[in-house]
Amino acid sequence: MTVAVTVPYAAYLRVYEPLAAFPEPERTHWARYARRDRLPGAQEELRRALTDLLPLPPVPVPVHESPDAFVTVVDGIVCVCPWRTRLRGWMALEEAAERYPAPLLDAVLPPLVRRQAVADFERWLERNPDARPWIRSATWHVPVRWFVLFADEEREFTKGSEGLVMRYRTPMVEARRRVARGLKVLRETLGEGPLIDGLVDVGRWLEEFHPRSLVELDYGGLVEVVPEERLHADRSARDVAEGLSALRDGDGERAGGAYERLTERWAAVRGLQHAS
Numbered sequence: 001m002t003v004a005v006t007v008p009y010a011a012y013l014r015v016y017e018p019l020a021a022f023p024e025p026e027r028t029h030w031a032r033y034a035r036r037d038r039l040p041g042a043q044e045e046l047r048r049a050l051t052d053l054l055p056l057p058p059v060p061v062p063v064h065e066s067p068d069a070f071v072t073v074v075d076g077i078v079c080v081c082p083w084r085t086r087l088r089g090w091m092a093l094e095e096a097a098e099r100y101p102a103p104l105l106d107a108v109l110p111p112l113v114r115r116q117a118v119a120d121f122e123r124w125l126e127r128n129p130d131a132r133p134w135i136r137s138a139t140w141h142v143p144v145r146w147f148v149l150f151a152d153e154e155r156e157f158t159k160g161s162e163g164l165v166m167r168y169r170t171p172m173v174e175a176r177r178r179v180a181r182g183l184k185v186l187r188e189t190l191g192e193g194p195l196i197d198g199l200v201d202v203g204r205w206l207e208e209f210h211p212r213s214l215v216e217l218d219y220g221g222l223v224e225v226v227p228e229e230r231l232h233a234d235r236s237a238r239d240v241a242e243g244l245s246a247l248r249d250g251d252g253e254r255a256g257g258a259y260e261r262l263t264e265r266w267a268a269v270r271g272l273q274h275a276s
Contacts, residue, residue, distance in 0.1 A: 009221040009273075013136040013146050013202075015172070016072050016079035021210035030080045034071045041070075061089035061117050074171075074214050081134045081216075088133050090121040132208050137220075140273045141266050144240060145198040146217050148182040149175040149206075152238035157231060166219035166231050172206065175215040179203040182244055189247040225272050236262060 019027050019034075033039075062085050070081040093114065105114065125131070138146075150168035158165050179199060186196050206215070223231060243258035 009225050010137045010139045011142045011146075011220050011222050012216075012218045013138075013149075014070065014081045014216045014218065015134050015206070015209045016070065016074070016081045016214040016216065017134070017210045018074075018077050018079050018212050021213070022080075029067070030069060030082075031078070033067075033069060034078045034080060039071055040068055061093065061120070062086045072214065074212075077212070079214055083135065084133050087131055088135060088137070090117065090124075091133065092137075093117055093121075132205065134209075136205070140222075140270050142217065142219065142222070142236065143198065144236075144262060144266075145195060145202055147237045147240040148199060148244070149178055149202070149215055150217060150237045151178075151241065152235055155235070155237060164223040164228065164231065166223050166234070168217040168237060170215050172209060172211055172213040172215055176203070176206055179206065185244050185248045222269065226269055230265075230268070234265060236265065 019031055022030060064086070066083040066085040068083045070083070072079050072081075093109075147168075150170050151174075154168045154170050156165065156167050156169070179202060183196065183199055183203065186193075186199070190196070219226075219231070226234075239258045239261050243255045243262070246252070246255035246258060
């Protein structure tokens with residue numbers, strides 16, 4: 001029997017923490033890890049995740065936690081973003097249970113497999129009550145709230161040996177400041193709602209990391225399906241910043257224009273999911 005695996009074209013929000021943020025012996029592990037001649041990239045992480053979906057029954061959550069991480073250097077300081085694929089697998093399974101009807105989930109993941117994964121997660125959480133992922137993901141779009149964290153001048157659009165890269169990077173202090181400013185504007189002009197709830201959630205997540213961390217928004221697999229000319233013209237962080245500025249100034253027309261550009265852009269991307 002052949003199993004068809006749909007590639008999850010996803011974008012990622014990552015936090016890279018300095019080595020000083022990790023307790024021993026994890027700090028020593030990451031220090032040694034960062035000195036390797038070759039470090040895995042995002043495509044390798046994706047390939048490993050897809051491999052787990054091929055067996056019958058599929059493996060929704062890895063049996064062992066990944067010892068890998070993304071590594072970067074910020075002002076001479078080594079920072080790492082642990083993959084934590086096992087924790088993220090459990091969290092993705094929880095989200096799937098809330099998002100999709102049971103018959104669809106049963107066809108992809110047998111109920112027995114899901115129940116076992118949930119039981120494993122509950123036992124694991126009892127031993128690790130403060131656990132949190134360094135990576136968040138979103139399929140077929142980038143959540144608008146993520147763009148609040150970044151400025152247009154932090155946008156990087158390059159083509160290298162591994163293909164196109166579209167990302168934003170900013171210091172943690174800037175990301176937290178922009179979240180606070182964005183929440184203030186939204187609460188004063190729009191009141192409570194899903195956008196505010198989502199931004200509050202992101203802000204609480206950021207507070208769990210070292211203040212000298214780096215925050216990254218990576219378009220990930222979306223660069224494989226969105227035409228290059230669309231990516232080149234994509235200034236979503238600028239549109240979000242302009243929309244917030246317009247709301248603060250009471251300029252509804254300008255805010256509406258920024259919102260329209262965002263919704264049209266990401267509706268087009270989501271539409272690619274069903275393209276033949």
